[in-house]
Amino acid sequence: MSNRITINPGWAIGISIAISVSFFAGIIAAWIGESVLGFDRSPISDIMIAILLGMLIANTIQIREEIKKGFKFCATTLLRIGIMLLGIRLSLFGAGKFTLVALPFVLIAIIIGLSVVRILGKKMNLSPQLTGLIAVGTSICGATAIVATAPLIKAKEAEVGYAIACITIFGVVAMFAYPIIGNIIFSDSPESAGLFLGVSIHETAQVAGAGLMYQSQYNEPTALDYATVTKLVRNLCMIAVIPLVGILYTNKNQNESQYSQSWLSMIPWFIIGFAIMSAIRTLGDSGERAFYLFDHYQWEQIVESIKYTAEKFLIIAMSAVGLTTLFSGMREIGIKPFMLGLFAALIVGITGLITILFFANPVISFLG
Numbered sequence: 001m002s003n004r005i006t007i008n009p010g011w012a013i014g015i016s017i018a019i020s021v022s023f024f025a026g027i028i029a030a031w032i033g034e035s036v037l038g039f040d041r042s043p044i045s046d047i048m049i050a051i052l053l054g055m056l057i058a059n060t061i062q063i064r065e066e067i068k069k070g071f072k073f074c075a076t077t078l079l080r081i082g083i084m085l086l087g088i089r090l091s092l093f094g095a096g097k098f099t100l101v102a103l104p105f106v107l108i109a110i111i112i113g114l115s116v117v118r119i120l121g122k123k124m125n126l127s128p129q130l131t132g133l134i135a136v137g138t139s140i141c142g143a144t145a146i147v148a149t150a151p152l153i154k155a156k157e158a159e160v161g162y163a164i165a166c167i168t169i170f171g172v173v174a175m176f177a178y179p180i181i182g183n184i185i186f187s188d189s190p191e192s193a194g195l196f197l198g199v200s201i202h203e204t205a206q207v208a209g210a211g212l213m214y215q216s217q218y219n220e221p222t223a224l225d226y227a228t229v230t231k232l233v234r235n236l237c238m239i240a241v242i243p244l245v246g247i248l249y250t251n252k253n254q255n256e257s258q259y260s261q262s263w264l265s266m267i268p269w270f271i272i273g274f275a276i277m278s279a280i281r282t283l284g285d286s287g288e289r290a291f292y293l294f295d296h297y298q299w300e301q302i303v304e305s306i307k308y309t310a311e312k313f314l315i316i317a318m319s320a321v322g323l324t325t326l327f328s329g330m331r332e333i334g335i336k337p338f339m340l341g342l343f344a345a346l347i348v349g350i351t352g353l354i355t356i357l358f359f360a361n362p363v364i365s366f367l368g
Contacts, residue, residue: 014070014320021057021319022312023052045213047318048176054322063323074320079205080270082313084132086228087277088306089221091285095278098229100367102195103360105355106233111329113139113348118248124336129155131340132249133163136242138344142203144268148238152246166341170323171202174345179214182223185357190220192316192360197223198230198237199352202345207231209318212311232271277306 026046057063087095114135121131130152137146141162150160168313178200182193197210202280211227281303284290290299 008066008069010064010066011070011073014067014091014162014323015074016073017057018054018071018074018316018320018323021054021323022046022050022157022315025315025319035062038252044147045216047209047212047216047315048248050315050319050346051172051175051209051322051325054319055325056322058326068324071320074317075205078313079208079317079361080268080273082310082317083204083208083228083232083275084270084273085306085310086224086266087274088303088310090229090278090287091282092275092278093282094225095229097288097367098226101191101360101363102198102226102230102233104363105195105352105360106230106237108355109348109351110139110234110237112351113344114241114245114248116347117340117344124340126340127159128155128249130149130159130162132245132336133159134246134337134341134344135164135249137167138170138202138232138341138348140238140241141231142171142206144235145238145242149242152242153249162337163341166337166344167202168325169338169344171206174201175206175210175213176348178349179210179217180329182214183262185353189361189364190214190218190223190334191226191364192356193220194223194226194228195356195360196352197227198234199356200349201231203316204231204235207319208314209321212314212318220368232274235268236273242317248250254295259276266342323368344347 001062026049029044029046029049030042032049033039033044039045090098117131117135117138121128121134129150133146133149133155136149137143139145146160146163146167149155155163178197179193182196186192186196193214194211198207199215201210207227208231211224214223214227284294284299284303289295290302294302
């Protein structure tokens with residue numbers, strides 16, 4: 001019997017399409033900005049073009065399910081590897097500082113989001129389960145939090161689908177709109193803009209895309225750093241928030257849930273990887289020769305190569321996000337869950353905007 005490992009051709013084709021879309025997106029963005037608009041350096045984000053181009057393909061061409069598996073790999077695994085590698089941009093001190101800055105704003109947005117959505121869901125006569133899924137998906141980390149919470153509150157499969165659809169729709173809108181809003185309001189503070197993106201946008205992929213757009217369009221890498229760390233802080237909050245959701249959003253006549261997922265299993269592996277990469281950066285920067293092997297110039301080149309790889313992985317992942325976004329599913333949501341999803345997105349976004357506008361600079365200055 002042969003033990004050879006075979007690669008599914010459809011899976012490989014899906015990855016190749018995502019890579020191709022990201023490649024052509026860069027060419028199109030440069031052409032529009034430089035040749036059409038006449039700028040020396042294109043102000044058009046290749047991330048935005050990659051997502052739009054992917055969405056155009058996904059909604060005009062019938063794509064086989066085997067190929068979509070390749071898209072899913074890029075939009076999940078490759079995305080998480082890219083986020084993990086982004087840890088090389090920050091020392092442990094820098095990552096720790098960003099975490100302390102982000103934590104109060106994340107907690108306020110989560111508390112207000114969960115509380116207000118619960119009240120609105122009751123008034124709209126939606127089931128506690130659907131309300132809870134929309135609340136946790138908006139407040140924490142999108143589809144991941146929804147899928148992790150569903151068995152705890154005994155949500156139906158249709159409710160899980162509705163919640164994920166709502167989160168996807170409003171998250172995609174926010175991914176395009178919030179970098180522009182952030183720059184208008186926080187033009188002199190990329191740290192605050194990054195906080196706003198990380199606090200207000202739902203999915204990890206969407207935050208990464210928005211942060212990359214901001215970096216590309218406004219030449220502010222600090223915004224991407226803050227957005228990434230802020231989103232990772234929100235992801236970690238699953239450990240405490242998901243059990244709380246089980247109390248707030250379960251019907252009283254339901255039996256006690258047998259949900260027994262361990263807290264450690266709720267910690268995404270790419271958060272640990274991000275911390276490890278930050279530790280590697282810290283150790284590499286600490287001596288005259290990084291790890292007694294590389295001089296200063298060589299170590300800088302290694303760091304830049306890892307940064308470049310991380311950003312390329314994220315661009316490919318954003319292409320895959322576009323390639324997996326279908327408009328047809330939006331019509332199936334129904335008006336009430338749709339409206340609740342809209343309210344939830346606005347509540348979290350406005351909460352983040354107001355708290356960051358008034359308190360971010362004092363917090364950053366205090367911890368700086």
